[in-house]
Amino acid sequence: MHTMWDVVVIGGGPAGMMAAGRASSFGKRVLLLEKNTNLGKKLLITGGGRCNLTNNKTNTREMLANYKGNDKFLFSAFSQFNVNDTLTFFNDRGMETKEENDGRIFPVSNSSQTVFDILYKYMQEGKVEIRKSSIVGGISLEKNGDGIIIKTKSGNDIYTKACIVATGGLSRPDTGSTGEGFAWLKKLGHTINDNDVALVPVALTDTWIKKLSGLTLDEIKLTTFQNEQKQESYKGKLLFTHTGISGPMVLNMSRDIGELLKYGEVSITLDLFPGLDSNTLKQRLQVLLVTESNKKIKNVLKQFIPSPLVPIILEKTEIDGQTFCHSLSSENRVKIIKQMKEIKMSVKGLLGKDKAIVSSGGVLLTEVDFKTMQSRIIPNLYLVGDVLDIDRPSGGYSLQLCWTTGYIAGSNA
Numbered sequence: 001m002h003t004m005w006d007v008v009v010i011g012g013g014p015a016g017m018m019a020a021g022r023a024s025s026f027g028k029r030v031l032l033l034e035k036n037t038n039l040g041k042k043l044l045i046t047g048g049g050r051c052n053l054t055n056n057k058t059n060t061r062e063m064l065a066n067y068k069g070n071d072k073f074l075f076s077a078f079s080q081f082n083v084n085d086t087l088t089f090f091n092d093r094g095m096e097t098k099e100e101n102d103g104r105i106f107p108v109s110n111s112s113q114t115v116f117d118i119l120y121k122y123m124q125e126g127k128v129e130i131r132k133s134s135i136v137g138g139i140s141l142e143k144n145g146d147g148i149i150i151k152t153k154s155g156n157d158i159y160t161k162a163c164i165v166a167t168g169g170l171s172r173p174d175t176g177s178t179g180e181g182f183a184w185l186k187k188l189g190h191t192i193n194d195n196d197v198a199l200v201p202v203a204l205t206d207t208w209i210k211k212l213s214g215l216t217l218d219e220i221k222l223t224t225f226q227n228e229q230k231q232e233s234y235k236g237k238l239l240f241t242h243t244g245i246s247g248p249m250v251l252n253m254s255r256d257i258g259e260l261l262k263y264g265e266v267s268i269t270l271d272l273f274p275g276l277d278s279n280t281l282k283q284r285l286q287v288l289l290v291t292e293s294n295k296k297i298k299n300v301l302k303q304f305i306p307s308p309l310v311p312i313i314l315e316k317t318e319i320d321g322q323t324f325c326h327s328l329s330s331e332n333r334v335k336i337i338k339q340m341k342e343i344k345m346s347v348k349g350l351l352g353k354d355k356a357i358v359s360s361g362g363v364l365l366t367e368v369d370f371k372t373m374q375s376r377i378i379p380n381l382y383l384v385g386d387v388l389d390i391d392r393p394s395g396g397y398s399l400q401l402c403w404t405t406g407y408i409a410g411s412n413a
């Protein structure tokens with residue numbers, strides 16, 4: 001006779017840990033299988049290692065408006081476990097939280113380890129058996145329909161009454177999210193919408209970008225163009241990388257850029273001063289040039305814009321940096337202002353899934369009952385976290401989905 005578990009959770013990411021902890025809180029015998037040598041590899045790198053665990057939209061309708069068109073599925077789930085419940089869950093277990101820009105919530109400790117530790121303790125309290133380095137190779141159903149068989153790569157079959165699939169999506173495969181779960185679910189009859197990268201940094205063709213690597217700019221505006229036609233503008237914070245641009249605003253733009261790229265080349269203009277029109281900017285530059293009239297323009301512009309940008313502006317305007325401010329022609333002043341308002345960049349493409357924050361695609365939502373997170377196709381099979389095809393922006397929305405779906409699956413499995 002083989003052991004029959006009450007619940008087996010496949011995947012030790014945030015959704016799997018929440019689900020396992022919750023299921024075990026009812027006294028159920030819960031086993032968690034994780035293929036890595038450690039749990040939560042991706043969780044620990046979230047939010048730059050600080051973990052943006054949710055977004056402070058305590059009004060559920062307002063929160064759900066961010067999950068483009070999927071609110072109808074998520075409403076019943078969030079009516080059971082919403083942002084307030086997430087905050088209570090972590091706060092009650094001793095983790096203080098704080099709000100940063102755009103409602104992003106972080107632990108006061110500024111460490112994703114704090115979030116991890118709470119989930120780990122939650123599982124320990126329920127005596128969840130955790131098997132690391134345990135690679136699942138497939139799921140099948142017992143012939144009499146009584147249970148689920150989980151095949152591990154080491155050759156052992158594990159039997160369970162209920163199974164929660166929390167194997168994640170396809171972004172950052174180095175953390176363990178390699179999409180194996182999708183293959184098993186497809187075999188069992190589920191529809192898997194095509195996976196593509198979403199929320200991903202943007203690569204540029206411009207070689208000067210390398211000189212700006214690491215530079216962040218606050219409150220700037222980016223505008224996308226295709227065939228010289230303006231497409232969309234975005235305001236926020238920009239981060240330059242070795243190969244292009246990143247940061248929350250760019251991650252959120254990436255899906256639109258990906259769509260545009262299907263139809264042709266995309267360029268982006270950067271406005272360093274979206275709050276100032278060209279005339280006001282010109283007056284301010286004028287004042288600076290008069291005050292510093294005996295200095296060279298390359299040294300004076302640093303007072304106006306971050307210094308790594310100075311040689312780039314001068315190169316693009318073809319102005320000699322050695323020019324003294326008093327002899328800068330009016331034509332060149334206009335050129336500088338125009339550049340500051342419209343630095344042109346050309347998109348090479350989106351970076352691949354190795355750099356993506358989340359992947360799009362996953363299990364078709366109509367095939368899941370969001371009141372329980374149970375599959376509508378396979379009884380006693382539950383689906384949580386990134387496995388599901390839910391569009392969302394950057395800002396804590398992905399982890400909130402893990403807490404909500406994990407908690408509900410754990411309550412029902």
Ligand SMILES: Cc1cc2nc3c(=O)[nH]c(=O)nc-3n(C[C@H](O)[C@H](O)[C@H](O)COP(=O)(O)OP(=O)(O)OC[C@H]3O[C@@H](n4cnc5c(N)ncnc54)[C@H](O)[C@@H]3O)c2cc1C
Pocket residue numbers: 010011012013014015016033034035036039040041042043045046047048051052053054134135136137166167168169171172175176177178179180181356357358384385386387395396397398399400402
């Ligand atoms: C760099 C980065 C930063 C991010 N920052 C944020 C943020 O600040 N806020 C936010 O809300 N979201 C953030 N995200 C997104 C967030 O991390 C994911 O949405 C979340 O981790 C998904 O959780 P999950 O449990 O569904 O899957 P995962 O975290 O991907 O976990 C899946 C687990 O399943 C295991 N697994 C897979 N296949 C098998 C198998 N065959 N057998 C056994 N185990 C298996 C994997 O090893 C992995 O441990 C970030 C993502 C990245 C990449």
